Amino acid sequence: MLLRVAVALAVLLPGLAAAKPIAFQDAVATSFEYRPWMQRVESYYTPDVHLSLGGGFLHLDAVSASGGGHHHGGSQPSRDIGYLRLNVLAERWNLPQAQGNWFLWGGLGAAHDAARSAMLVPNFGSQFDFETRRLYFSARTDWHYAFTFREGDHQVQFAVAPYLHSYDGLATWIVLDGHAMTGSVRHDPVAALLLRFFWHRVWLEGGADQNGEFVGTLMFTL
Amino acid sequence: MRAIRFLLVLLPLLLAAAPGTPGRTLEMRVDGMVCAYCMQGIEKKFRSLGATDDIYISLENGLVAVRLKPGQDISEREARTLLQDAGYSLRSVRRTDQPLAALRARPQP
Numbered sequence: 001m002l003l004r005v006a007v008a009l010a011v012l013l014p015g016l017a018a019a020k021p022i023a024f025q026d027a028v029a030t031s032f033e034y035r036p037w038m039q040r041v042e043s044y045y046t047p048d049v050h051l052s053l054g055g056g057f058l059h060l061d062a063v064s065a066s067g068g069g070h071h072h073g074g075s076q077p078s079r080d081i082g083y084l085r086l087n088v089l090a091e092r093w094n095l096p097q098a099q100g101n102w103f104l105w106g107g108l109g110a111a112h113d114a115a116r117s118a119m120l121v122p123n124f125g126s127q128f129d130f131e132t133r134r135l136y137f138s139a140r141t142d143w144h145y146a147f148t149f150r151e152g153d154h155q156v157q158f159a160v161a162p163y164l165h166s167y168d169g170l171a172t173w174i175v176l177d178g179h180a181m182t183g184s185v186r187h188d189p190v191a192a193l194l195l196r197f198f199w200h201r202v203w204l205e206g207g208a209d210q211n212g213e214f215v216g217t218l219m220f221t222l
Numbered sequence: 223m224r225a226i227r228f229l230l231v232l233l234p235l236l237l238a239a240a241p242g243t244p245g246r247t248l249e250m251r252v253d254g255m256v257c258a259y260c261m262q263g264i265e266k267k268f269r270s271l272g273a274t275d276d277i278y279i280s281l282e283n284g285l286v287a288v289r290l291k292p293g294q295d296i297s298e299r300e301a302r303t304l305l306q307d308a309g310y311s312l313r314s315v316r317r318t319d320q321p322l323a324a325l326r327a328r329p330q331p
Binding site: 020023024025026027048049089092093094095096097098099131132133164165166167168169171198200201203221 | 252253254255256257258259260261262263264266267279280281282284307308309310311313
C-alpha cells in the first residue's frame with residue numbers, strides 16, 4: 001500500500017530518476033538502465049547547467065494478457081522507442097548542506113513494434129529531487145505518446161547514506177526504489193532495494209526487486 | 223656603488239625567501255554542496271582558469287578553496303559567476319594565506 005502511494009506521488013509530482021538529466025556544464029553524461037521488462041540507454045550533453053540535449057533508446061518487453069505476476073492491462077508486443085530530448089533545470093534550491101532540483105523535459109521520438117512503426121512520438125516528463133548529505137528523495141514521471149499507444153514510466157526513490165562521503169571518496173547510498181508503468185500497458189508498482197555507489201564521474205546502482213530480479217543503472221560523465 | 227650592487231643582487235633573494243603573497247587562497251563558502259558527483263563541474267571550471275594553482279573541495283565544510291598562482295587573481299565577481307554557472311550559490315568569500323594542505327588538515331565537523 002505504501003509503495004502504491006509513493007508511486008502515485010511520483011505520477012502526480014514532478015519526478016526525478018536515480019540520476020539527474022543534467023550533470024554539469026560542458027559534460028556528456030551517459031546512462032544505462034536495466035529492469036526486467038525495460039531497458040534504456042541515454043546520453044546528454046550539457047552546454048549550460050540549465051539545460052542538456054541528447055537522446056535515448058527505450059526497449060519495452062512484450063507483455064502477455066495472461067495476467068499473473070505484476071502485469072495487467074492486455075497484451076502488447078515488445079516495443080522500441082528512439083528519441084531526442086531537451087532537458088531543462090526549471091528550478092534549483094541551494095541551501096546550506098542541501099539541494100533541491102526540478103527538471104522538465106520534452107522531445108520527439110520514433111517507435112517500432114511488431115505491428116507498426118510510429119514516427120513523431122512526442123515525449124515529455126518531469127523530475128523533482130531533494131537531498132542532504134544523509135537523505136535523498138526523488139520522484140519522476142516520463143511519457144511517450146503516440147496515436148496508437150502511450151507509455152508512462154514512473155519512479156520514486158528514498159535513500160539513506162550509511163556514512164557521509166567526502167568529495168574524493170566513494171559515496172554509498174541504500175536506496176528503496178519504486179517503479180510502475182501506466183498507459184497502454186500497466187505494470188503494478190514494483191519495489192526494489194538497491195545499493196548506489198558513485199566515485200568521481202562514475203555512478204553505479206544495482207539490486208533486486210521484490211520478485212528477485214536484477215535492477216541496475218550505470219552512468220558516467222565525460 | 224659596490225654596496226648598491228650588492229643590495230640589488232640580494233634584494234630578489236630576500237623577496238623569494240619571504241612568505242607567500244598574502245591573499246593567495248580564495249576560500250568560498252558555497253550552498254548546495256551535497257553531491258560529489260554533481261560537483262565535479264566546480265573543479266572542472268576552476269581548474270580551467272589560468273590563475274588556479276590548485277583546488278580543494280570539502281563537502282563537510284561547504285568549502286571550495288582555490289590556491290592562486292603567484293601574481294594572479296580571481297575576483298569575487300568572477301568566482302560568483304563561475305559557481306553560478308556550475309549550478310551553485312556563493313555564500314561568502316575571503317582571502318587568506320592558508321595553503322591548501324592546512325585546510326585539508328583541519329578537523330572535519
